[in-house]
Amino acid sequence: MLWFQSKMSVIFQQEGNFVVKELGKVRDLSSINLKSSFEKEHLSEDKIFFIGEDDEDFLKLCKNKFDKTFVIVFDSGALSVRSFIEAGYSCDSILAFGLRNLTLDDRQFLDSNKIKYHEIKNVEDIEFACDGLMEFINKPGSNAIIAFNLSVVDPSFAPSLIESVPGGLSSRELIYFSKRLSLLKNVKVVILKGIDYEHDKTNRLITSKLGAMVIWEFFK
Secondary structure (H helix, E strand, O other), X not given: OOOOOOXXXXXXXXXXXXXXXXXXHHOOOOOOEEEOOXXXXXXXXXXXXXXXXXXXXXXXXXXXXXXXXXXXXXOOOOXXXXXXXXXXXXXXXXXXXXXXXXXXXXXXXXXXXXXXXXXXXXXXXXXXXXXXXXXXXXXXXXXXXXXXXXXXXXXXXXXXXXXXXXXXXXXXHHHHHHHHHOOOOOEEEEEEEOEOHHHHHOOOOHHHHHHHHHHHXXXX
16 A cells, blocks of 8 residues: 655644654654645645644635635634634635534624534434535535644543533544545645643643544545
């Protein structure tokens, strides 16, 4: 089996290198372009991974690079969706999944802008839900961005989160989503955020390891 046939880059900020180190334990990263900062020329690879919280400029660069882009956001709230809207992505190109911590203002924002979203309380069949996500972004001639804010995971599975909200996905369920979404050929960008690295350092890097497992599925 051949690995890494396409060019890939991993851009990580601050202590996001914990996730990169965990990736390096299971795969040889010598053929991957690793960057602790990014410029426009770093977006020339076939697939780009971004690990970090400050993604405002990165989202804008991706918006200018990729035409006809659809976005799936895994998050407990609406913050990541707002980031994409502020970066210029159209409301009808975004689907948010796993929401369970919506304020009245968040709900009004999503509904008034007609943004598609699935609250976790309404999800009964994970396989069926994943079918819907794949159908949403797998459009002819399109590109896809998948953003994972690990707050979508229940804190019992990811104890070191910037925002911990009970009632989320299990780690196994999140990996299931990443495994299936990684099969789509039009996925150009994968974003990982939401990890409290300071806390994770004292907690055996459990959450960073989960982040690495999610990213790793898109390396295959």
